[in-house]
Amino acid sequence: MSQYLQRQTRMRSQLLTSDYEGMLVFGYENIRYLCGFSGHAATLLISHEQCLLITDYRYFERASKEAEQTEVVLRHRDTESLGQCLNRLSGQLKVLAFDAAHIDVGQWQQISGELSGRVLMPTPGLVEQLRQVKTTHEVNRIRQAAQIADQALADTLPLIKEGVSERELALELDYRMQKLGSEGVSFDTILLFGARSALPHGNPSTQQLRHGDLILIDFGAVVDGYRSDMTRTYVYGTPSTKQRAMFDTVQTAQQAALARACSGADCQVLNEAAHAVLLNSEFAQYAGEGLGHGLGLFLHEQPFIKPGVNYQLEPGNVITIEPGIYIPGYGGVRLEEDIALTESGYELLTHSPQHFEL
Numbered sequence: 632m633s634q635y636l637q638r639q640t641r642m643r644s645q646l647l648t649s650d651y652e653g654m655l656v657f658g659y660e661n662i663r664y665l666c667g668f669s670g671h672a673a674t675l676l677i678s679h680e681q682c683l684l685i686t687d688y689r690y691f692e693r694a695s696k697e698a699e700q701t702e703v704v705l706r707h708r709d710t711e712s713l714g715q716c717l718n719r720l721s722g723q724l725k726v727l728a729f730d731a732a733h734i735d736v737g738q739w740q741q742i743s744g745e746l747s748g749r750v751l752m753p754t755p756g757l758v759e760q761l762r763q764v765k766t767t768h769e770v771n772r773i774r775q776a777a778q779i780a781d782q783a784l785a786d787t788l789p790l791i792k793e794g795v796s797e798r799e800l801a802l803e804l805d806y807r808m809q810k811l812g813s814e815g816v817s818f819d820t821i822l823l824f825g826a827r828s829a830l831p832h833g834n835p836s837t838q839q840l841r842h843g844d845l846i847l848i849d850f851g852a853v854v855d856g857y858r859s860d861m862t863r864t865y866v867y868g869t870p871s872t873k874q875r876a877m878f879d880t881v882q883t884a885q886q887a888a889l890a891r892a893c894s895g896a897d898c899q900v901l902n903e904a905a906h907a908v909l910l911n912s913e914f915a916q917y918a919g920e921g922l923g924h925g926l927g928l929f930l931h932e933q934p935f936i937k938p939g940v941n942y943q944l945e946p947g948n949v950i951t952i953e954p955g956i957y958i959p960g961y962g963g964v965r966l967e968e969d970i971a972l973t974e975s976g977y978e979l980l981t982h983s984p985q986h987f988e989l
Contacts, residue, residue, distance in 0.1 A: 633699055633700060634766065634768065635665065635666055635667055635699040635700045635701070636699075636700045638664060638665050638761065639665060639666075639677060639682055639700055641761055642654070642665060642677055642758065642761060643677070643678075643679055645757060645760075645761065646677075646678075646679065646728065647679065649728065649754070649757075650726065651726055651727065651728040651752065651754075652678060652679065652724040652725060652726045652727065653676060653677060653678035653679070653721065653724045653726075653727050653728070654676075654677050654678075654727065654728040654729065654730070654754070654757070655674060655675070655676055655717065655727055655728070655729040655730070656674065656675035656676075656677065656729075656730055656733075656758060657674055657729065657730055657733040657734045658730050658732070658733035658758070659671060659733075660856070660928035660929050661675075661730060661733065661758040661759070661762075662674075662675045662684070663856055663928060664758065664761075664762055664928055665677065665682070665758065666682060666684055666697075666698045666699060666700065666701040667697050667698055667699045667701075668684055668686075668690075668693075668694050668697045668698045668701075669693075669697060669856060670686070670690040670693050670694060670697075671690070672686055672687060672689060672690055673685060673686040673690060673694065674686075674713060674717070675701075676717065676720055676721060678721075678724055681702065682700060682701045682702065683701065683702050683703075683704050683720055684698050684701050684702070684703050684704065685704045685706050685713070685716055685717070685720070686703065686704070686705070686706065687705070687706055687707070687708050688705065688707075691703065691705045704716070704720065712741070712742075712745060713741075713742055714741055714742040714743070714744065714745025714746060715745050717742065717745070717746060718745050718746050718747065721746070721749070724749070725748070725749055725750060726749070726750045726752065727746070727749055727750070727751055727752070728752045728753075728754040728757060729751060729752070729753060729754065730753075730754065730755065730757065730758060731753035731754070731755055732755045732756075756933070759929070759932055759933050760933060762927055762928065762929075762932060762933070763925055763927075763932065763933040763934055763948060764945055764946075764947035764948060765927060765947045765948070765949050765971070766947065769857060769927060769949075770947070770949060770971045770978075772854045772855045772856075772857035773854075773857045773858070773859060773926060773927065773949050773969065773971070773980060774971070774978075774980050775854040776813065776817070776851065776852040776853055776854040776857055776858060776859035777852070777859040777861065777969055777980040777981045777982075778982075779808055779811045779812055779813050779852035779854070779859070780808060780813075780817075780850060780851055780852045780859045780861050780981070780983075781861075781981065781982050781983045782807075782811055783804055783807035783808040783811055783813075783852065784804065784848070784850075784861075784863065784983050785983065786807045787800065787803050787804045787807055788989070790803055791840065791846070791865075791867065791989055792840070793839075793840055793841060793842055793867070794839050794840065795839065795840050796835075796836070796837050796838060796839050796840075797822050797823055797824055797827070797835035797836050797837070797838050797840075798822075798835040798836060798837055800822055800835075800840075801820045801822040801835040801850075804820055804822065804848070804850060805820055805850075808850070808852045811852075812852075812854070813852035813853050813854070814853040814854065814855075814856070815853055816850065816851065816852070816853065817850070817851025817852060817853050817858035817859055817860055817930055818850075818851060818858075818860075818930050819834065820835065820848075820849070820850040821833060821834075821835070821847065821848070821849035821850065821862075822835045822846075822847070822848050822849075822850070823835065823838075823846070823847045823963075824838050824839075824840050824841070824844045824845070824846055825838070825841065825844040825845060825962060826959075826960050826961055826962055827962075828844075828845040828846065828847035828864070828962045828963040828964070829957040829958055829959050829960070829961060829962050829963040830957075830963070831919060831955065831957055831963070831965070832849075840867055841867070842867060842868045843866070843867065843868050843869075843871070844866070844867050844868075844962075845864060845865070845866055845874060845962040845963070845964065846864065846865040846866070846867060846989070847862065847863075847864050847962075847963055847964070847965060848862065848863050848864070848865075849861070849862040849965065849967065850862075851930070856928050857927060857928060858926060858927070858928070858929075858930050859926070859969055859980070859981065860926055860930060860951050860967060860969060861967055861968070861969065861981045861983065862953055862955075862965045862966060862967035863966065863967075863983055863985065864878065864881075864963075864964045864965055864966060864987070865986075865987060865988070865989045866878075866987055866988055866989065867989050868988070868989075869988065870987060870988060873961075874962070874964075875987070876912075876913065876914075877914060877956050877958075877962075877964040878964050878987050880908065880909065880912045880914055880956065880964075881909075881954050881955060881956055881964045881965065881966050882966055882985060883908050884904075884905040884906070884908035884909050884954040885905065885952055885953075885954050885966050885968065887904040887905055887907070887908050888901045888902070888904045888905040888922060888923075888936075888952050888954070889952055889968070889970070889977075890904070891904050892944070892950075892952070892970060892972070892976070892977045893944070893972070893975075893976050893977065894944055894945055894946050894972055894973070894974060894976075895943050895944065896943065896944050897941070897942070897943050897944075898934055898935065898936045898937070898940045898941075898942045898943075898944065899937075899938060899939070899940060899941070901922060901923075901936050901952070902921065902922040902936050902937055902938060905922050905952070905954045906918060906922070906954075908954075909954060909956065914956045914958070917956045917957055917958045918954075918955075918956060919954065919955035919956070919957055919965070920937070921935070921936065921937035921938075922936040922937060922952060922953065922954060923935075923936040923950050923951035923952045923953050923967075924936065924950065924951055925948065925949065925950055926949045926950060926951055926969055927949060934948060934950065936950060936951075936952070944972050945972060946972050946973050946974050947971075947972065948971070948972040949969065949970070949971045949972075949980070950969075950970060950972070951967055951968065951969055951970075952967065952968050952970060953965055953966065953967035953968075954966065966985060967981075968980075968981045969981045
């Protein structure tokens with residue numbers, strides 16, 4: 632059985648359990664997960680009997696080659712709206728779920744108005760729940776993406792010098808990842824100097840590197856749609872006592888969480904282990920919230936490693952462990968690793984050294 636037929640079979644079991652006759656899938660990554668189509672401008676209709684991918688002339692040929700275990704339907708945009716097309720294709724289906732997180736209100740109002748006589752149920756996270764346990768194939772792709780990121784960082788570090796700008800260095804890192812085979816970047820690279828390193832998700836600017844600055848680099852590569860996500864923090868020169876204390880605290884917090892990472896461990900336990908270190912330090916008021924997230928076709932997907940998440944880790948989960956300290960006006964330190972849970976513990980997927988001084 633192909634991987635896509637297996638996924639569709641699991642999806643149908645979910646629909647049956649929830650008493651849905653079918654589901655409308657709008658999310659790009661969810662569609663790719665269920666049938667293999669990697670383009671855009673598409674909608675998937677999956678029911679107990681069929682799996683239909685609806686697209687237009689721009690993507691029809693590509694979809695016909697990529698989509699597996701799926702019938703590709705060409706919609707002529709000038710003569711048939713998406714709602715009309717879905718109404719025609721859904722036939723006798725009366726109770727339809729849809730992934731509401733991936734369609735805006737305006738689009739949905741238009742579509743739902745043309746799906747006459749049907750019960751339409753928003754079901755956030757239904758496909759995402761299937762995706763949180765990865766197959767060996769999926770873990771291999773994330774591992775390859777992490778390897779690309781490791782090498783690209785190693786190739787970029789020698790370019791760090793006083794006077795280089797955040798933006799220049801970020802562009803160099805992005806270029807090297809793509810030259811090594813990455814499909815674009817996992818997300819917009821975060822590369823920040825000095826006090827700006829306290830911005831957890833800041834954008835690279837024209838700010839230039841100065842001696843003694845903290846350097847925070849958060850980035851990832853992509854292989855077959857699967858993403859890596861790694862953060863390293865450095866200091867350009869000899870660290871001050873405060874900078875060294877920040878780095879050591881974050882590193883200790885990360886190791887405390889990793890020591891508890893195994894199949895059966897509760898996400899909240901990992902989060903509490905890291906935060907116990909941060910909250911018992913002199914930097915308690917500057918500790919970042921949450922510890923990590925699942926990783927795959929989405930950058931941030933289930934399971935999330937944070938308070939309130941009652942989920943026990945399973946073999947096949949791929950997650951990040953990324954504690955941080957962020958002091959406004961001074962700087963921040965974050966360290967992030969990608970790990971894949973196994974039967975006996977976990978595999979570390981990111982391997983760039985965690986040295987502090989440059």
